[in-house]
Amino acid sequence: MAEIAAAPTVRIDEPQEVGVEPRGYWVTVGDRLMRDRMTVAVGVMTILIIGLAVFAPFVATYDPLQGGVLRRLKPVGTPGFFLGTDETGRDIWSRLVYGGRLSLICGIMPVLGATWVGGTLGLLAGVGGRLLNTLIMRVVDVFYAFPSVLLAIAICGVLGAGIGNTILSLTVVFTPPIVRVTESLTTQVRSRDFVEAARASAAPLHAIIRQQILPNVLGGMLVYATSLVSISIILSAGLSFLGLGVTPPNPEWGLMLNALRQAIFVNPVVAALPGAAIVITSLCFNLLSDGLRSAMDIKLPS
Amino acid sequence: MTGTAPLDQRAIDPRDRGGPAQSLLLVRDLKKHFPTKRAHFFGPRETVQAVDGVSFAVMKGTTLGVVGESGCGKSTTARLLLHLIKPDAGDIIFDGDGVGAPDGISVRDLRLQMQMVFQDSYSSLNPRATIADIITFGPCAAKRSSARAAREHADKLLEQVGLRPALFARRYPHELSGGQRQRINIARALALEPRLLILDEAVSALDKSVEAQILNLLADLRRDLGLTYLFISHDLNVVRHVSDRVVVMYLGRIVEAGEVAAIFRRPRHPYTQALMRAMPSMDPDRRTEAPSLTGDPPNPINPPSGCRFHTRCSFAETVCERVSPPLDPVGGDHDVACHMTVPGSGHSRAAERTAADD
Numbered sequence: 001m002a003e004i005a006a007a008p009t010v011r012i013d014e015p016q017e018v019g020v021e022p023r024g025y026w027v028t029v030g031d032r033l034m035r036d037r038m039t040v041a042v043g044v045m046t047i048l049i050i051g052l053a054v055f056a057p058f059v060a061t062y063d064p065l066q067g068g069v070l071r072r073l074k075p076v077g078t079p080g081f082f083l084g085t086d087e088t089g090r091d092i093w094s095r096l097v098y099g100g101r102l103s104l105i106c107g108i109m110p111v112l113g114a115t116w117v118g119g120t121l122g123l124l125a126g127v128g129g130r131l132l133n134t135l136i137m138r139v140v141d142v143f144y145a146f147p148s149v150l151l152a153i154a155i156c157g158v159l160g161a162g163i164g165n166t167i168l169s170l171t172v173v174f175t176p177p178i179v180r181v182t183e184s185l186t187t188q189v190r191s192r193d194f195v196e197a198a199r200a201s202a203a204p205l206h207a208i209i210r211q212q213i214l215p216n217v218l219g220g221m222l223v224y225a226t227s228l229v230s231i232s233i234i235l236s237a238g239l240s241f242l243g244l245g246v247t248p249p250n251p252e253w254g255l256m257l258n259a260l261r262q263a264i265f266v267n268p269v270v271a272a273l274p275g276a277a278i279v280i281t282s283l284c285f286n287l288l289s290d291g292l293r294s295a296m297d298i299k300l301p302s
Numbered sequence: 303m304t305g306t307a308p309l310d311q312r313a314i315d316p317r318d319r320g321g322p323a324q325s326l327l328l329v330r331d332l333k334k335h336f337p338t339k340r341a342h343f344f345g346p347r348e349t350v351q352a353v354d355g356v357s358f359a360v361m362k363g364t365t366l367g368v369v370g371e372s373g374c375g376k377s378t379t380a381r382l383l384l385h386l387i388k389p390d391a392g393d394i395i396f397d398g399d400g401v402g403a404p405d406g407i408s409v410r411d412l413r414l415q416m417q418m419v420f421q422d423s424y425s426s427l428n429p430r431a432t433i434a435d436i437i438t439f440g441p442c443a444a445k446r447s448s449a450r451a452a453r454e455h456a457d458k459l460l461e462q463v464g465l466r467p468a469l470f471a472r473r474y475p476h477e478l479s480g481g482q483r484q485r486i487n488i489a490r491a492l493a494l495e496p497r498l499l500i501l502d503e504a505v506s507a508l509d510k511s512v513e514a515q516i517l518n519l520l521a522d523l524r525r526d527l528g529l530t531y532l533f534i535s536h537d538l539n540v541v542r543h544v545s546d547r548v549v550v551m552y553l554g555r556i557v558e559a560g561e562v563a564a565i566f567r568r569p570r571h572p573y574t575q576a577l578m579r580a581m582p583s584m585d586p587d588r589r590t591e592a593p594s595l596t597g598d599p600p601n602p603i604n605p606p607s608g609c610r611f612h613t614r615c616s617f618a619e620t621v622c623e624r625v626s627p628p629l630d631p632v633g634g635d636h637d638v639a640c641h642m643t644v645p646g647s648g649h650s651r652a653a654e655r656t657a658a659d660d
Binding site: 197199200203 | 381384386409410411413414417418420422425426427428429430431432435436439440443444474487490493494
């Protein structure tokens with residue numbers, strides 16, 4: 001192989017200096033998130049809601065379980081009970097912050113569980129052979145045949161009410177969609193040349209999955225999982241509303257909504273408060289997921 | 303062409319087994335047919351004959367050029383060699399050892415000695431990994447090198463491909479230019495210290511000045527590391543420049559093979575001749591006026607019977623439709639698969655041609 005004659009004399013060396021410091025992908029995403037005002041506002045709001053729930057004993061003004069016959073269904077703005085009281089005279093504000101604990105646990109735990117199980121299955125289906133893929137994906141399709149609410153009700157109905165069973169049933173409900181999303185992301189990534197190059201390097205499969213495929217799939221999974229948190233909060237509230245979730249007298253938003261339903265004509269504003277908590281919280285997680293997606297959707301030159 | 307140091311003067315690679323006379327890579331009758339999706343449920347399952355009986359040899363320390371238009375099976379062949387796609391049939395023999403044979407070497411051992419540089423410099427680099435991670439992945443994951451040793455080696459490789467480690471090791475692929483990324487690809491392929499490098503259209507996507515730099519880099523590396531190249535390209539000028547031998551592929555088969563000088567001086571297969579005529583000329587008095595080859599290559603799902611080129615060949619006769627011509631020597635190190643070069647093949651030009659040769 002001869003040197004190309006013209007090149008050594010006029011050797012156009014590529015510029016070697018790149019001005020800015022190298023930044024990792026996640027640093028860039030964080031930077032973009034911070035510049036998105038809407039997402040920052042929603043993020044602050046979410047942290048506030050989580051903070052109220054975590055520090056419920058300090059921010060609650062009354063015992064959430066302590067009622068009083070003389071102070072039933074007080075309206076919003078009553079001195080001492082600034083968000084009013086419920087049908088047994090328990091303070092709404094205290095019940096809302098304590099209820100946030102259970103509602104958030106029911107919103108986040110199933111999604112974490114489903115991401116773990118579904119993500120693993122989706123990755124396996126994506127990198128495994130056709131047989132494994134068919135096996136996993138067709139089983140997932142069976143779960144898709146049931147509407148998610150019905151499936152959750154059915155599982156909870158069989159296992160009985162209680163927070164543990166609510167989390168379990170919602171995990172089962174959210175696993176199939178996460179398997180699907182992960183599988184399609186994995187299949188996309190797997191066909192890229194850098195995975196071929198990694199295979200050609202004689203590296204074992206687990207190293208290829210962990211270091212080449214997973215980092216490229218994780219972002220999409222994260223966005224999808226965040227969007228599921230709001231659905232999970234709504235579904236768990238629905239289960240409690242039906243009496244299949246959290247058992248009374250524990251405060252939980254769905255359960256509170258059900259109990260206050262009877263008081264809707266007496267004191268509609270107080271009756272709507274647990275619903276408002278559900279709406280605001282799920283909206284926050286939804287918008288957070290949107291912001292995350294647009295921050296991670298970095299157009300790279302190809 | 304030139305610049306190849308005589309093999310006996312080069313430091314002998316401790317992994318060398320057969321000596322300089324044994325070809326480093328020998329491929330015999332390699333086949334891959336991809337089944338297509340059925341058009342409807344009861345439809346027939348057809349097969350794309352991507353690679354259909356390809357045989358060639360790459361001698362140690364040389365460069366074999368593989369040319370052909372897109373879709374002729376060049377890249378599939380490259381992937382078959384590395385077992386990225388499992389071949390349907392055929393043998394791959396690396397320095398005397400059959401790959402996957404009972405007494406041969408495993409696919410893993412083959413990959414440690416044979417690496418590939420991909421065409422798309424962007425998609426072949428993990429966008430979430432730093433340059434250092436990309437280069438050290440192979441040695442760490444496949445050879446269990448320590449992270450520190452791999453990193454030191456990566457810095458050395460970066461120097462070798464002309465990039466300063468201090469500036470590039472911590473960067474991400476999207477921060478680099480196409481030429482720089484292709485240098486990283488080469489460094490990554492070299493990280494496992496292979497003996498044979500497959501360059502699958504490795505310079506095709508680069509602009510001409512960068513292409514020249516990368517070609518010079520490849521020439522330097524081959525000299526310094528005693529590498530053997532399999533150079534896949536559709537660019538005849540580049541192939542002519544870098545190769546010692548050339549293989550011309552058409553629709554999954556080899557139609558002509560031989561020394562680069564012989565093939566470029568006197569191409570014997572009508573397809574090779576058409577390719578040569580299509581080469582852009584620097585001489586304004588020899589401009590290409592009419593396209594030398596018309597139409598698209600036939601669909602590889604139902605390739606033409608007999609000689610696969612007969613549908614586009616201006617010399618085609620009935621024998622070409624019926625009989626597939628074997629790849630036979632036509633004197634010297636030059637093989638052609640064409641009825642016109644075989645005396646008594648039944649082609650009207652066959653006898654006449656051989657008479658002229660003698």
